[in-house]
Amino acid sequence: MKKGTVNELSAYRQRAWCFHLFEDFTSDNCYQLYSFGYRRNGLYNIYLNGSTKLEVYCNLENHGGGWTVIQRRVDNRTDFDRNWLDYKTGFGDKTASFWIGLENIRALTKNGDNELRIDITTCNNTKIVAEYSNFTVGPESDRYRLQLSGYQHKQGTCVQHDATIARPCFPHSNLSRKECENHKQKCCYNANVTGDHRCTHTADSMEYVxxxxxxxxxxxxxxxxxxxxxxxxxxxxxxxxxxxxxxAR
Structure with a gap:
């Protein structure tokens, strides 16, 4: 992760700053809590498979509400260079930087009908948002294989794009502003840049994984x-x- 970069992965089922813990009734994800009227971001207990209690951070105030945050990195104080067991079970502080654990992600997504949202704020304050309409993680026996589809680029500006998050639109050069902004790849035009990166789009980097x-x-x-x-x-x-x-670092 680049210094100064902030990212957050959120998933909710059934389609998926005060930190308080609530435990009023049995719920198996944050979207269910949202559907019952909860509207406050914070730590909640949910019950995987209806029985296994798990403390999670629910984003109930933003982006339509009901998101279960499965990863967040706000600084480099939490070490993400860890072994298999740590990634399987989870680590970190759920009110700051953390990884919820592959086994928990598997339990949250195994029934299907999940969405994934990725929010990135780079060190130069560029905001990148992508959503996927289908998101599942396989069992440990298959090394938690990732399945994603339905990519939508929600937000991202070309003014501060770098090569890690933007790619030239085709054809690579000589596109006018009108041609660029009407491009099928939802490109953005930056008159202050020359060459291929004058007209770029925020790429779906997750397609490769x-x-x-x-x-x-x-x-x-x-x-x-x-x-x-x-x-x-x-x-x-x-x-x-x-x-x-x-x-990554």
Missing amino acids: NGKIFSTKDNSSGTCPSTRKGGWWYSGSTLKRRLVVLN
């Missing part, structure tokens, strides 16, 4: 977890394409 298994420094067939200093759904394109890896 869709269908991939999770890897950590002690459970991987490659070098990506050790090189990038974090567990993730890596692919052979991760290093070559400079893809965003939200658990």
Whole structure:
């Protein structure tokens, strides 16, 4: 993760700053809490499979409400360069930087009908938002394989784009502002930039890891977890394409 970058992954089922703990009734996700009238961000107890209690951070105030936050990085004080067991069970402070745990993500998503939202604020205050209409994680026996579809680019400006989050629209050059802004790739035009990056779009970097298994420094067939200093759904394109890896340094 770049210094100064903030990112957050949220998922909700059944389609998926005061920190207080509530436990009024049995609920198995934050969207269910939202549907029962809860509207305050904070820590809640939910019950996976109707019985296993799990403390989660619910975002009930923003983006339509009902989001279960599964990862957040606001600084580098929490070490994400961890082993398989840590990534399986989870680590960190749910009111700050944390990873909820692969086994918990599996339990939250295994019944299908989930959405994933990714919010990134870069060190130069560029805000990037992407949503996926379908999101599931497989069992540990399949190394928590990731399945994503239904990508939607929600927000991102071209003024401060860098190569990790933006790609030139085709054809690469000589597009007018009108041609760029009407492009099918939902491109944005920056007159202050020359060459290929005058007309860019915020790319779906997750497309390269869709269908991939999770890897950590002690459970991987490659070098990506050790090189990038974090567990993730890596692919052979991760290093070559400079893809965003939200658990990496």
